[in-house]
Amino acid sequence: MTENSLPILNELPQDHRAVPVLSELPDKSIAYPHDRTQFDWAGQGLHYFSYSYYLRQVFGYRVQRVSVDAGFTCPNVDGTVAVGGCTFCDNRSFSPSRRLPRQDILAQIDEGIFRIKRRYKCKHFMAYFQPATNTYAPVETLKPLYEKAISHPEVMSLAIGTRQDCVPDDVLDLLEAFAVKIPLTVEYGLQTIHNKSLDWMNRGHYHDSFIDAMERSVDRGFELCAHIMLGLPGETHEDMMATAQAVAESDLDAVKIHNLYAVDNTPLADQVRSGEVKLMERDEYINTLVDFLERLPPTMVVERISGEAPGDWFVGPEWCTDKPAVLRAVNEEFVRRGTRQGSSFGA
Ligand code: SF4
Numbered sequence: 001m002t003e004n005s006l007p008i009l010n011e012l013p014q015d016h017r018a019v020p021v022l023s024e025l026p027d028k029s030i031a032y033p034h035d036r037t038q039f040d041w042a043g044q045g046l047h048y049f050s051y052s053y054y055l056r057q058v059f060g061y062r063v064q065r066v067s068v069d070a071g072f073t074c075p076n077v078d079g080t081v082a083v084g085g086c087t088f089c090d091n092r093s094f095s096p097s098r099r100l101p102r103q104d105i106l107a108q109i110d111e112g113i114f115r116i117k118r119r120y121k122c123k124h125f126m127a128y129f130q131p132a133t134n135t136y137a138p139v140e141t142l143k144p145l146y147e148k149a150i151s152h153p154e155v156m157s158l159a160i161g162t163r164q165d166c167v168p169d170d171v172l173d174l175l176e177a178f179a180v181k182i183p184l185t186v187e188y189g190l191q192t193i194h195n196k197s198l199d200w201m202n203r204g205h206y207h208d209s210f211i212d213a214m215e216r217s218v219d220r221g222f223e224l225c226a227h228i229m230l231g232l233p234g235e236t237h238e239d240m241m242a243t244a245q246a247v248a249e250s251d252l253d254a255v256k257i258h259n260l261y262a263v264d265n266t267p268l269a270d271q272v273r274s275g276e277v278k279l280m281e282r283d284e285y286i287n288t289l290v291d292f293l294e295r296l297p298p299t300m301v302v303e304r305i306s307g308e309a310p311g312d313w314f315v316g317p318e319w320c321t322d323k324p325a326v327l328r329a330v331n332e333e334f335v336r337r338g339t340r341q342g343s344s345f346g347a
Pocket residue numbers: 073074076077084085086089090091131132133163189
């Protein structure tokens with residue numbers, strides 16, 4: 001990666017609040033625990049190790065995510081490895097922050113917190129660098145962006161979503177330095193272990209880049225989370241269970257799982273409308289998801305089990321807009337089977 005080939009997509013307007021450099025920022029380090037066997041989520045009546053339960057245990061209070069858009073692009077959008085982006089991706093659909101007029105990071109956090117506080121009683125927030133590839137710039141560019149986010153007095157943790165082919169060692173060193181100051185999660189878009197599916201989605205990298213990134217990311221003080229998609233065209237149940245097995249054997253701390261869904265203005269939307277791609281029905285997703293979760297270790301945190309597409313750009317499948325119903329169905333399926341996350345781990 002060269003400095004000039006990795007531009008920030010959009011310059012943000014600047015907020016003029018003073019932001020100290022990392023070494024001068026107050027320490028917000030509640031460490032994420034290395035050993036998660038202490039968390040008795042099953043004893044709390046849960047069927048899987050849910051993120052909200054985990055955060056409450058670690059922090060002692062509710063923590064809500066605030067989406068931050070730092071204006072990045074992706075290497076499979078700007079032509080570095082491909083053009084057009086992932087076949088399902090319209091970044092507006094992935095992040096509330098990208099649907100709003102562009103603002104400075106602190107102003108985005110202020111506004112996000114204001115909106116969340118209208119719905120929930122919450123005083124502590126996680127700044128989530130969400131849309132696009134949030135390590136896709138030189139460290140000199142990244143550092144002040146992250147510093148600004150964690151300087152916000154109500155931000156108690158940081159999450160950074162990125163691609164596994166965009167974390168050179170100097171970026172990982174930077175993330176390690178931030179993890180000393182504040183609880184940090186780095187999220188990689190694994191999606192699947194199958195290269196044929198990564199080709200289908202125009203990902204611009206193969207599974208070996210995930211293995212490489214994981215090897216260089218472990219034991220750096222931040223948590224590692226992977227995004228996974230179920231129901232990719234051409235993937236059999238065995239294929240998806242092979243991904244589950246690889247995830248179970250990995251050093252990941254957490255996963256985010258959802259079904260493939262389509263939003264407008266994407267190649268996938270056209271493929272769904274033409275009938276070329278068929279999206280999973282709800283019962284198939286619930287069964288596959290429960291099979292997947294049963295194979296994960298009981299110590300792996302499950303951050304998400306459904307997607308977050310907005311109604312206005314949403315194409316389908318319709319059932320996945322009703323997240324409470326998906327959650328209920330997952331829990332009912334675990335009860336019906338008499339199993340939980342980890343029941344088939346190592347089997
Ligand atoms: S890497 Fe992520 S943000 Fe970039 S095009 Fe693919 S899904 Fe979208």
